[in-house]
Amino acid sequence: MAKVFIYPATSLILSDLVARFGHKPLGAALGIRERIQTAGVDSPPLQITPEEPKRGLKYAAVEVPSGVRGRMAIYGPLLEEAEAAIIVTDADLAFGCMGCARTDELILFSLRQSGIPILELKYPTNEEEGVQFVAAVKKFLAGLENGGEA
């Protein structure tokens, strides 16, 4: 089972696909769940405190807006953990989105720099493309080391 970072990180469909084919999806749900379950923090709605943008300094310089650094405090550790990644570009908002285009740029750059296997796909716009999309994801996941159910 490989740890696969999904982009957009909030995509439930992508998360489900990765899990369904036997791997561990790394996405927003994982990062946010950890914060929601942290006892003693009172910072609704995501339990992100002003400490997160400071932690985000590991991934982005101080002149980078606090919202980008706060997001990187969540996604940065997942990027470090990732053994593979699936990137879906031009996705519909309903498929998943991370809100901030600057964070998107930084995450995609970090993934491409990391040297891990990456599958980049364009968001399907019709049924035929949809079938090809799922087939490509399946083939990529099956080819990853550490198994997976093809």
Added chain:
Amino acid sequence: MSRKVRIAQLSCGPEYSGVQKEIYDAAESVDAEVFFPDIALADVEQAVDAFGLDVRSADLKLMIARGKALVDGKVDADGVFIGTCFRCAEAAIVRNELRRYIHEHSRLPVVSYSFTERTTAGTLLTRMEALTTIARRRALLAREEQTGITMGVDSGSSTTKAVVMKDNEIVGTGWLPTTEVIKSAEGAVASALEMAGLAREDIQAVGTTGYGRFLIGRHLGADLIQEELTVNSKGAVYLADHQRGASTVIDIGGMDNKAISVLDGIPGTFTMGGICAGASGRFLEMTAKRLGVDITELGPLAMKGMGKNVPMNSYCIVFGTQSLVNALAAGSSREDVAAAACHSVAEQVFEQQLQEIDIKEPVIMVGGTSLIEGLVYAMGQLLQTEILVPPHSQYIGAVGSALLASGFIKGE
């Protein structure tokens, strides 16, 4: 118990900056509630297309769609808070254009703010208070005449001012540097009462404003404790005799600056703050001290000088002071340095704050710094307009408080 004021939040990034709770807390402390306008996902792209600003960040698209829903009347709100991350260029464009759009197409009061992870509820309090005041006290803010005998006290960061008004006239004034907040207020009040020839018991209602408004308000048993954004707007248009129609109020204070776009005496959009003391009256105080003149002499001195002869950037008070010292050491005249200091402060306010509101004439300058004629001249040059400085402009907060307090006289 009055219903909570509903403030629509249009934002990108506060949850991830860890400051969303600060926004909630600031609203809660003025008995308001912040909410995110509900819209359908399908409407987002459509709204962005209609708005015409092609942004890439999805949260900014959502901001635009929510703003449009407010203007189109699909969502009800009493005021709007627009917030985005400091230093994000894309967000700054959306924040500014959305603020302008809402201001032009609705009667909703709007405040915009760019936050960092260090933004606290305290920083946001005055802005939230102003939003709720405009929503909750429209009737009070519509008051155009002072009646009876009332007193206003403005406990500012540099000075404390008191004004006694009787039958729509200012009959007593007093001021002191703010040292011990209550003591300074008592001193200013005593002077104002003495000048008016009245005793404390003669005062029928009291209003307080400024940083020390809560402390002074409790001490004096004030009928009205009000932030300075609405009070100063009211005071400015009252003293300038321009209570109807549009105007712009600029108050360069000792610690922060206020720029307010006013319509019929009620703030529409406003900004408050200052990147640092370099763009405030505090820098001018320091300049006067370094030049060996009283602050009251700085303005006339500046009018004799040529600011262009001295490079000065008061973006930061430390660097501004360095420029000042270097210029004097290089042989620049005191007049030129004074003019450069005034121009620098005016330029900072122009660049940092006046870009965030719509300048509508007349432009009224108020507060103690409006008496520094070199500063008023520099601002006029930058805005290419004649600046109006009403009589008693240094007492603006106190006058506004006294005027509004007359709404609390028994039987009123």
